[in-house]
Structures are given as C-alpha cells and as structure tokens.
Amino acid sequence: MVEAVYLIVQISVIILIAPLVNGIIKKIKALTQKRTGGPLLQMYYDLFKMLKKTAVVSDVSSWIFKVTPFIVFSTAVAAALIVPVTTLIKPRWFPGDLIMLVSIFALGRFFMMLAALDAGSTFGGMGASREAMISSLIEPSIIVSLITVGLIAKSTSVFEIMNFMQEIHNPLIHPVYIMSFCALVIIIIAETSRIPVDDPGTHLELTMVHEAMVLEYSGRNLALMELGAAIKQLVFITLLVNIFIPHDQLINITGFAGIGISLLVYLLKIVVVSIVIAIAEVSTVKLRLFSIPNLAALSFILSFIGFLQYFVFGG
Amino acid sequence: MIDTETNKKLTEIFADDILDRLNCNSNELYLTVEPAKILSICKYINSEMGYPLVSMFANDEISLCENYAIYYVFADREKGQFLIIKTLIDPLKMAFKSITGKVHAAARYEREIKDLFGLNPIGHPNPKRLVFHGNWPDEAFPLRKSFDLHHKPDFAKKSINFGKVISAGVYEIPVGPVHAGIIEPGHFRFSVAGEPIINLEAQLYFVHKGIEKMCEGESIEKCLYVSERISGDESFTNSYAYCQAIEKIAKIKIPARAGFTRVVFAELERLTNHLGDLGGLCTDVAYGFAAYQFRMMKGWAYAIADELCGMRFLRGVNKLGGVRKDFIAGKELIIIKALEKIKKELMDTNEIIKSNGLFIDRVEHTGILSKKIATDLNAVGPAGRGSGILYDVRKAFPNEAYRQLEFKIPEHHNGDVNCRINVKIEECYEAIEIILKALEIMPRGKVLEQIDAVAPYQFAFGITESPRGENIHWVMTGENNTIFRYKIRTPSFCNWPALCHAVKGNIVPDFPLINKSFNLSYAGNDL
Numbered sequence: 134m135v136e137a138v139y140l141i142v143q144i145s146v147i148i149l150i151a152p153l154v155n156g157i158i159k160k161i162k163a164l165t166q167k168r169t170g171g172p173l174l175q176m177y178y179d180l181f182k183m184l185k186k187t188a189v190v191s192d193v194s195s196w197i198f199k200v201t202p203f204i205v206f207s208t209a210v211a212a213a214l215i216v217p218v219t220t221l222i223k224p225r226w227f228p229g230d231l232i233m234l235v236s237i238f239a240l241g242r243f244f245m246m247l248a249a250l251d252a253g254s255t256f257g258g259m260g261a262s263r264e265a266m267i268s269s270l271i272e273p274s275i276i277v278s279l280i281t282v283g284l285i286a287k288s289t290s291v292f293e294i295m296n297f298m299q300e301i302h303n304p305l306i307h308p309v310y311i312m313s314f315c316a317l318v319i320i321i322i323a324e325t326s327r328i329p330v331d332d333p334g335t336h337l338e339l340t341m342v343h344e345a346m347v348l349e350y351s352g353r354n355l356a357l358m359e360l361g362a363a364i365k366q367l368v369f370i371t372l373l374v375n376i377f378i379p380h381d382q383l384i385n386i387t388g389f390a391g392i393g394i395s396l397l398v399y400l401l402k403i404v405v406v407s408i409v410i411a412i413a414e415v416s417t418v419k420l421r422l423f424s425i426p427n428l429a430a431l432s433f434i435l436s437f438i439g440f441l442q443y444f445v446f447g448g
Numbered sequence: 449m450i451d452t453e454t455n456k457k458l459t460e461i462f463a464d465d466i467l468d469r470l471n472c473n474s475n476e477l478y479l480t481v482e483p484a485k486i487l488s489i490c491k492y493i494n495s496e497m498g499y500p501l502v503s504m505f506a507n508d509e510i511s512l513c514e515n516y517a518i519y520y521v522f523a524d525r526e527k528g529q530f531l532i533i534k535t536l537i538d539p540l541k542m543a544f545k546s547i548t549g550k551v552h553a554a555a556r557y558e559r560e561i562k563d564l565f566g567l568n569p570i571g572h573p574n575p576k577r578l579v580f581h582g583n584w585p586d587e588a589f590p591l592r593k594s595f596d597l598h599h600k601p602d603f604a605k606k607s608i609n610f611g612k613v614i615s616a617g618v619y620e621i622p623v624g625p626v627h628a629g630i631i632e633p634g635h636f637r638f639s640v641a642g643e644p645i646i647n648l649e650a651q652l653y654f655v656h657k658g659i660e661k662m663c664e665g666e667s668i669e670k671c672l673y674v675s676e677r678i679s680g681d682e683s684f685t686n687s688y689a690y691c692q693a694i695e696k697i698a699k700i701k702i703p704a705r706a707g708f709t710r711v712v713f714a715e716l717e718r719l720t721n722h723l724g725d726l727g728g729l730c731t732d733v734a735y736g737f738a739a740y741q742f743r744m745m746k747g748w749a750y751a752i753a754d755e756l757c758g759m760r761f762l763r764g765v766n767k768l769g770g771v772r773k774d775f776i777a778g779k780e781l782i783i784i785k786a787l788e789k790i791k792k793e794l795m796d797t798n799e800i801i802k803s804n805g806l807f808i809d810r811v812e813h814t815g816i817l818s819k820k821i822a823t824d825l826n827a828v829g830p831a832g833r834g835s836g837i838l839y840d841v842r843k844a845f846p847n848e849a850y851r852q853l854e855f856k857i858p859e860h861h862n863g864d865v866n867c868r869i870n871v872k873i874e875e876c877y878e879a880i881e882i883i884l885k886a887l888e889i890m891p892r893g894k895v896l897e898q899i900d901a902v903a904p905y906q907f908a909f910g911i912t913e914s915p916r917g918e919n920i921h922w923v924m925t926g927e928n929n930t931i932f933r934y935k936i937r938t939p940s941f942c943n944w945p946a947l948c949h950a951v952k953g954n955i956v957p958d959f960p961l962i963n964k965s966f967n968l969s970y971a972g973n974d975l
Contacts, residue, residue, distance in 0.1 A: 166740035255621050259956065262642075329806065332734035336628040340732070340957040348628075418806040419734035421814075422643060422957045 139224040140214070146396065147213040147371070151363035152176035154370065154407045161411030176363070180356050188352035194252050201248035202350065202357035208241035209364035216371050219395040220295050220381045230289035231279045234372075235272065238324075238365065242268055245358075249346035256338045260345025263422065267330065267342065270429035271323045278316040278436035281309060281443055282376060295375050299382035309446060312439030314377045319432035321373060325366040327410065329420040330428065340419075367403070374402040452527055454497050462489050468534075473696045473908045475529045475845075483535045483544055486520070490533060491550040493522050499531060500826045503920050504557035505935040506565045508593045510539060512905065516567060518544055520554075521909075521920070525844040530909055537567055546572040553826040556945060564591040564660075579653050579974075582606035590661050597661055613639035613646050621956065625654045632970035636959075643955040648948045656974045663934040664926075668694055668768060668902060671931050675921070676763045678936060679972030681724070684717045684762040685914035686921070686938070686972075691766050692847070692910030693923040698769075698899045706770030706897075707849035708890040712783075713756075713765055713775075714912065715879040715886075719790070720749040721915035722830075722872040722879070725967045729869060730801070732961045733810045741797040745790050752786045755779060770896035780887050787880045798873055811865040815962030817950040818863055827946040828939045829917020830871040831966050835863035841913035852889060855882050863950075865965040901929055914939055916969065938972035 156173040163170025172178070190198060215229035215237070246264055249257035283289045286297035304310040323330045326343035335341055341348070347358045380398045384391050420428060455477060459466060468480035481489055493499050499522035507517045515536035522531045537544050546569035548555045558569040559578035566589035569575060577584075588601040610620070618641050625633035633654040639647040659678060663671045675690035676683040688710055695702060727742030750760040756775045757765050765771055776783075801807055817827065822835040832839060840857045842850045858874035860867035907924040917939030926932035947966045951959055 162736055166736055167744065168740065255623070259621070328734045334736075335734065337732060337960040338628040339623065339959050414734075415737050417735075418804060418810055420806065421810055422955055424809070 135222060136224045136226065139217075139222045139228075142222060142392070142396075143214050143218060144210060146218050146399075147364055147367055148210070148360070150400065150403060151360065151367040152180060154367055154403060155363055157404060157407040158411040158414070161408050162415050165412065165415045176359075180360055183351075183356035183359075184353055186352035188350070188354040190354075191252050191349060194248075194349075197244065198248050198251045198349070199354075201244045201251075202354040202361070204244045205241045205361040206357040206364075208237050209361040209368070212237045212368045213364055216291050216368050217295065217375070218371055218399050219392055220292065220299070220375070220379075221384070221387075221392050221395050223292070227290060228292060231283055231291060231294075232276075232289060234291065235275055235279075239268075239272070241361065241365070245346055249349075252349035254349055256341065256345040256348050259339075260342055260348070263342045264346060267323055267425055267429070270426055271320055271432065274316050274429065274433040274436040275320050275324075277433065277440050278313040278320070281313050281436065281440040284440075284443055285309065291372070291376075295379060295381075298376055299379040304377050304379070307446075309439050309442045310377060312435045312442065314373070316432045316436035316439065317369075317373050317377075319428060319435070321366075321369045323425070323429065323432075324369055326362070328414045329417050330425055332419050340422075370403060370406050371399075374406060375399070378402060452524070452529070454524070455531065458489075458493065458497065458531075461492070465489065476532060476909060477529065478532045478534055480534045480536070483537060486518075486533065486535050487545050487547050487550060490520055490522075490547045490554075493531065493533070494551045497522075497524075499524055500823070501551050501553040501557075502530075502826060502918065503922065503935065503937040504554055504561070505922065505937075506537075506561045506567055506591070507924065507933045507935075508565065508591065509536075511593065515539065516542075516565060518561065518567070519922070520547070521922075523844075525839055528845045542566060543568040543570050545570055546575075548572050552824040553942070556941065563589075565589050566592065576609065579656055581651070581653070582608050590658060593664075595661075597658070597664075608651060610637045610649050610651075611639075611647060615641070617641050618646060625651075634970050638956060638959075640956055643957070645951050645954055645956060645959065648951050648959075650944060650948055652944065652970060653974045655971050657971075659975045660934055660936060663931045665930050668899075668925070668929050668931060671934060672766065672768060675936075676766070678975070679938060679940070679969040680761065681721050682717070682914045682916065682919070682938070682969065682972060684713050684765060685912045685919055686936070687763075687766040688714060689910035689912040689919050689921040690923065690934075691768055692912065693908045693921050694768050694899065694902065694910075694925075696908035696910070697906045697923065697925055698902045700769060700897050700899060701848075702770045702897055703894050704848065704891050705774065705893045706895040707847060708886045709771045709774070709776055709895060710766070711849045711853065711886045712883050713753075713762055713771075715882045716749065716753055716756075717762055718913075718915045719876055719879040719883075720746055720753070721967075722876045723749060723790075723794075725872055725915075725964065726869065726876075728964045728967065729811075729865070729961065730807075732964050733807060735801070735804070735807055738797060738801045738807075741793065745793055745797075748786055748790050752783055755782055755786075767896060769899045770894075772896070774895050776887065776890065783887060784884060787883060791877070791880050794873070794876060808866065810958075810961065811869060811965075813862075814865045814958050815950045815954055815965060816862065816864045817946055819861070821949050822863065822946060825946050825949070826942050827917075828942050829914070830868050830875065831943050831946055832917065833858055833871045834860050834867035836861040839918075841911055841918050845911050849886065853882055853885055865961060868965040904928075905932065907933075916940060916967070916972075917943065936975055938969065938975075940968040940970075940973040943968050944973055 155176045160170050160173050212234055215234045246261040249261040282294055286294040298304050326333055331342040350358050381395055384395050465481050465485040466479050470478040502523040503521040505519055509517045518535050520533040546558055558572050561567050563577055563579040583603045585601045585604040621638040623636040625635045635651040637649045638645055663674055676687045678686045723742050723746040727739050730739035753760050753762055817835045819836045822832050822837055838859055855878045858871045860870055902925050904925055904927045910921040912919045920937045922935040924933040943966055951962050
C-alpha cells in the first residue's frame with residue numbers, strides 16, 4: 134500500500150511539475166525583459182503536440198537512435214523514484230542510493246551522446262563531445278558533495294539523508310553543508326544545460342550543447358527527450374531543496390493531509406528555486422566553452438573543501 | 449585639386465605608360481594604361497603611395513571601343529579623391545595580369561571578374577570560382593553584353609572544392625547554407641582540431657540575383673528602386689550612393705535641405721543597425737537582459753523612421769536630385785524627444801554591460817583582426833575602425849552637409865569583438881548628436897532639384913558610409929537615360945575575407961559571436 138502510494142506520488146508529481154519549472158523560468162525571464170512571454174503551461178502544450186506527431190528518423194541511423202528517447206525518459210523516471218518529493222511516505226523497501234542516482238543519470242547521458250553521434254550530423258557530434266567534456270568534469274563533484282553529506286548522515290540512501298537533515302533544523306549554517314550546497318548549485322546549472330554553461334534558448338547551431346544533441350529528434354521522440362531533460366532538472370532541484378532546505382519536520386499532521394501539506398510546501402520551494410534560476414540566468418552571460426572547466430573546478434573544490442571540513446568539524 | 453603632388457609624381461614616373469588621362473567630377477582621375485604595365489603601376493600606387501584598392505571591376509565596352517575595360521579604383525583617403533587605373537583588354541586575349549600577389553585586396557575582385565566576364569586573371573594564386581557554384585556552366589558570362597538577361601543556362605554538374613587541412617585529428621564542419629536561425633544563406637566550411645578553428649572558408653553567393661546585369665539598359669529612375677533593395681537594412685545608404693553618382697553625372701547640386709535630410713536618414717539607419725547588432729551580440733552570449741534592451745531601443749529608432757516617412761526600412765525616401773518630399777518639417781520635436789530617450793537608455797545599458805565581467809570576458813580577445821590584415825584586405829567600417837584604421841567616408845569624402853557637422857571617429861586598436869562593440873556604441877552616440885545638430889542647422893527651402901536627362905556614356909562614383917562601412921557605387925550611363933553599367937561594391941564584400949581571418953585560432957562556439965560583431969550582409973555581397 135505505502136509502496137503504491139509512494140510510486141504514484143513520486144511519478145505523478147515529478148512528471149507533472151517538471152514542465153512547469155521550465156514554464157516559470159521562461160515566464161520570469163520574459164517579464165524581466167519587458168516581454169509578456171509565452172503561457173506558463175506552454176511546455177505542456179508543446180509536449181502534447183509533439184506526442185501526437187510521428188517522428189522523422191534518419192535512415193542512416195541505427196537502433197541506438199530509436200531506443201535512446203525511451204532510455205533517456207525511463208532513466209529520468211527511475212531517478213525520480215530515488216529522490217523523494219516528500220519524506221512523509223516511507224516505502225518499506227530501499228528505493229536506491231546516491232551512487233545509483235549518479236549512475237542512472239550517466240546511463241541516460243551515455244545513450245544521449247551515442248544517439249547524437251549516431252545520426253551522423255555535425256552538430257550532434259559537437260554537442261556530444263562538449264557534453265562528454267562537461268559531464269566528465271562535473272561528475273566528480275557530484276559524487277564528492279553528495280558523499281560528504283552521506284558520510285555525515287551515515288547512509289548513502291537519499292531517503293536517510295533527507296531524514297537526517299530534518300533533525301539538524303537549519304543545515305545551511307554549517308560550513309560542511311554550505312560548501313556542498315554551493316557545489317550542488319553549480320552542478321545543477323551544468324547538468325540541466327542552463328546559462329552560463331549552456332543556453333537552453335539558443336538556436337545557434339555552433340554553440341549548442343544539449344540542444345545540439347537533440348537536434349535530430351522530432352515528434353514523439355523529441356517529446357520524450359524534452360520531458361526526460363525536464364524531469365532530470367526537477368530531480369536535481371528536488372535533491373537540492375529537500376536535502377538542504379528540509380521542511381517535513383515542521384509538519385505535525387499525519388496521514389494524507391500531512392502529505393498534501395508537505396507537497397504544497399515542496400511545490401512552493403520549487404517555484405522559488407525556479408524564480409531564482411530565472412533571475413540568475415537573465416543577469417549572467419554564457420561562459421566561453423573553455424572557461425567551463427574553471428567553473429567545474431570551482432564546484433569540485435567547494436565540494437572537496439566540504440569533504441575535508443567533515444573531518445575537521447565532524448557532522 | 450586633383451593634381452596633388454603624389455599624383456604628379458605618379459604621372460612622371462609612368463609617363464610613357466599612361467595612354468590617356470581624364471579628370472572628371474572634381475575628384476576622379478582616370479588614367480588609361482597598357483595592360484602589360486598594370487602590375488607595376490598598381491603595386492606602386494598601393495605600396496609607395498599608400499592608396500588602398502577600394503574597388504575593381506570590368507566593363508564590356510566592345511560597343512564603345514571594341515575592348516573590355518578593367519578599372520582599378522584606388523582611393524586617396526586623405527584628400528578624398530579617387531585614382532582610377534583603366535586598362536583595355538583585347539577580346540581575343542580575354543586575359544589580364546593578376547595583381548593579387550602584390551595588392552592582396554584584389555583577390556576577390558579578380559575572381560569576380562573571371563566569373564562574370566570570363567576574363568582570366570593570369571597568375572592569380574587561387575583562381576577558383578567566386579560568384580557561381582558548381583552548377584553554373586563554364587561558358588556563360590552574364591555581364592558580357594552578348595549574354596541575354598533572360599537566358600537560362602543548363603545545369604552543370606561540378607562540386608565545390610574547399611581548401612583542405614590534412615593532418616591527424618583535423619576534421620571539417622560544414623555549416624549551412626540553411627541555418628538553425630532565420631538568417632541569410634551562406635555555407636561555412638570549418639577545418640577544426642577539436643574546438644579551435646584552423647581554417648574557415650565561406651561559400652557565399654547563394655542569393656546572387658544578378659542586380660548589376662538587371663540594371664543594365666534600365667532607366668535611371670527604375671534603378672533607384674533596385675538600389676534600395678540591394679541589402680535590406682542598408683536601403684538608404686545604397687540609394688544614397690546611387691543618387692550621388694547620378695547627380696554627379698547630371699552635374700547638379702542638390703538643395704541644402706535635401707542634403708541634411710539625407711544625413712538625418714543615413715544616421716538614423718546607422719543608429720538602428722548598430723542597436724540591432726549590439727542586441728544580436730548580447731543574444732549570442734545569452735545575455736538576455738541587454739539583448740532586449742538593445743532590441744527595444746532599435747524598436748524606438750524604427751518608430752522614428754516610421755513617423756518620418758511611413759517606412760521603417762527607409763525605402764522611397766531618396767529621389768534623384770534630392771529627397772521625395774520634406775520629411776522632417778514639423779517633426780523635429782518628435783525626433784529630438786525619441787533620440788533623447790534612446791540616448792538615456794543606451795547610456796544606462798552601456799554602463800550595465802560594461803560592468804559585467806563575464807560579458808567582457810567573452811568579448812575581449814575574441815576574434816582579433818590585426819591591423820595588418822585589415823589594411824591588406826581593405827576592411828572597412830566598424831571592422832576596420834576596431835582594428836585601428838581611422839577611416840570614415842563621412843570625413844574622408846565629405847559632402848556639403850557632413851562638412852558642416854562635427855563628429856568624432858571612434859578609435860580602437862585591439863581588433864577584437866570588444867573593440868567592434870565599442871566602435872558601434874560610440875557611433876550610436878555620434879549618430880544621435882549628428883541628427884540633433886543637423887536638425888538645428890538645417891536651412892529651409894526646397895528638397896528636390898529636377899534631373900531631366902543625363903548625358904550618355906558618362907560615369908561617376910557615389911560613396912557613402914553605410915552602417916557596415918564604405919559603400920562605393922560606380923554608374924556609367926547609356927543612351928536615353930539608361931544605365932550602361934552599374935557596379936556596386938558594398939562594405940560586406942570587403943569584410944567577408946576579414947571575418948575568415950579573424951576567426952582563425954578561436955574556438956567554434958565563439959564563431960557566431962565574431963560573425964555577429966562583423967554582421968555582414970549576404971545579399972549585399974552576393975548581389
């Protein structure tokens with residue numbers, strides 16, 4: 134019973150809210166630029182439209198190109214199951230840990246890069262090579278920053294970490310957590326293809342990273358790829374807000390009412406983070422591609438300092 | 449005025465080779481020389497006298513003197529004069545000596561002449577096709593008078609060869625002609641090693657429309673409309689240059705009010721284009737805030753144009769002999785108010801983008817065009833001024849109105865994207881000041897001098913500073929008020945090779961930014 138509720142809540146909340154995050158970011162960006170912008174739900178309309186269309190597949194591509202949208206989408210959904218939106222529903226089985234989360238994302242990304250190369254277009258190859266560069270630079274700091282938090286919580290389970298964090302009411306005043314938090318913010322920017330690492334709005338084929346990899350996709354396949362990317366973005370944001378800004382300890386009501394309140398607070402946090410991302414995106418500039426290693430290094434150093442501080446200050 | 453010391457010296461040194469000498473239109477000196485001597489004389493003018501080759505074109509003059517003529521146009525930018533070396537090519541030989549080895553700027557002109565006239569540049573280091581692609585047959589030369597405008601040649605099957613960089617790990621990236629954004633068509637072939645660009649070759653002329661051929665035999669009034677449509681965002685300056693040429697041939701002086709009206713519109717066009725470029729540059733580095741600021745200001749500038757003449761792209765303003773009507777009268781206050789609004793917003797935005805370290809990091813040291821290359825290729829406009837070439841047509845070849853207006857030419861030396869941005873921003877301020885000043889000192893009176901008929905087989909240059917740089921039109925009239933030959937040389941033609949040099953050594957994702965900082969016109973180049 135609990136497991137069923139957990140599955141339904143996780144999947145439905147994450148899939149339903151994921152496109153909204155993009156909508157909020159776009160809307161806020163438009164408003165800061167004195168534009169009206171598209172509707173808040175535009176991405177849902179786009180997804181429905183694309184799902185109704187057949188996909189055009191290049192006849193020189195192989196099976197990799199065809200299965201990749203499903204792999205990207207299913208890995209994103211699998212990742213969504215590991216990161217709970219609310220800790221009030223506690224399944225009896227172990228939903229997965231940090232290392233599994235990172236590996237699942239790596240699997241999706243690996244196939245995405247292969248598919249980008251598979252279609253044989255120039256831009257796919259460039260996008261794949263850039264993505265490989267960025268992700269190989271970013272991945273170490275994901276592991277280090279999350280493992281640091283895991284060390285303190287004495288568990289690699291995301292669930293356990295979140296529960297642990299709720300006991301220390303304000304994790305962000307502790308130096309270890311601040312470092313890990315900052316590192317994770319940079320990771321999220323890089324992983325979700327946001328400015329200053331990548332520009333989600335660009336259509337300049339020579340500068341794209343994520344957009345270049347999905348360039349050959351159309352129709353249903355594109356819808357799955359886009360939704361997969363949106364889910365991945367939301368999973369990362371969830372990871373950030375539910376670990377470092379926990380809220381479930383404040384809710385004393387049990388049962389479905391408590392879960393409902395918890396989800397509303399969660400939604401509020403997501404909206405706030407989306408607005409922050411939008412404002413940060415508007416006021417910054419995309420980095421030169423070869424400056425991205427500096428940003429990744431910064432992220433790694435932050436997470437590593439956090440890691441060292443754990444041994445100095447303890448949990 | 450035309451007999452300067454240097455010109456005298458030239459005629460003394462090459463006294464035996466100069467067959468004919470024609471001094472016309474107050475600042476054009478035509479010297480006809482032997483084809484065999486062309487290399488030495490051009491080399492002397494370019495390297496000893498320091499005059500850049502600003503245009504070069506052929507003309508089918510078989511009906512006039514049974515020969516093809518090639519004109520090498522050099523400009524004395526200090527005195528505001530043209531020195532034109534003309535040479536006659538025997539139709540039986542159909543070849544001329546290439547000067548590219550000594551005068552590098554001639555490279556693309558000679559290839560253009562080869563494609564359009566079938567005159568072969570002997571000794572050209574890279575004589576491949578320029579205007580036509582592989583599908584154009586070998587034996588069709590459209591600018592010869594014997595070629596019918598409506599003749600459709602058969603498709604030929606040849607592919608385009610690009611310069612290859614062969615080494616381990618080097619690969620080619622083909623981009624275009626269809627791009628991901630809504631821009632004009634052009635094919636770019638990058639040779640890259642990872643991200644750094646080793647070589648870039650641009651294959652243009654996808655929108656070759658045969659404008660020069662089309663104008664031949666058409667009335668001078670009709671060609672005014674064609675000149676407005678050479679390049680969408682430079683319609684005013686192009687028609688401005690065309691009108692200047694015809695007015696020179698007709699030997700009339702346009703009314704002072706018309707002169708100032710043209711200045712106002714030319715500067716308005718510059719302001720609009722520069723604001724658009726700056727917006728585009730900010731878009732390319734994903735600087736959303738600044739991009740929309742500039743776009744908003746561009747919209748305001750368009751609104752001024754719309755208010756004045758009912759046409760945002762400034763078509764139908766120029767007329768041979770002046771401007772169509774008095775567009776400015778009674779609207780001075782609207783212009784002043786709008787310009788002040790733009791100026792204030794521009795100052796604020798400029799301050800914000802200049803204090804954004806990340807933005808400066810992107811544009812500084814990106815796409816450096818050295819002064820040497822800029823000089824050799826005759827890079828003009830903001831591209832040249834960003835690399836330290838202090839040249840502006842409005843100062844070097846001033847007309848009556850510009851002579852009475854004071855303005856500064858921005859001076860920057862690094863040749864990177866940042867310098868070109870700064871040139872454009874400073875020129876925006878200058879354009880606003882020029883318009884305000886012109887409105888102040890503009891005399892009242894008529895705005896149009898009637899041109900009835902022009903003498904046949906007369907020729908003259910029209911030269912203007914378009915937003916992209918020096919814009920030179922050469923017109924030769926035919927009988928019954930028609931055009932015999934119309935040579936258009938837009939700034940984009942000069943700056944395309946400069947762009948290909950500026951990107952070398954940069955990384956692929958920086959190309960759109962460098963490209964945008966030049967912002968060249970495809971239509972204006974392909975003609």
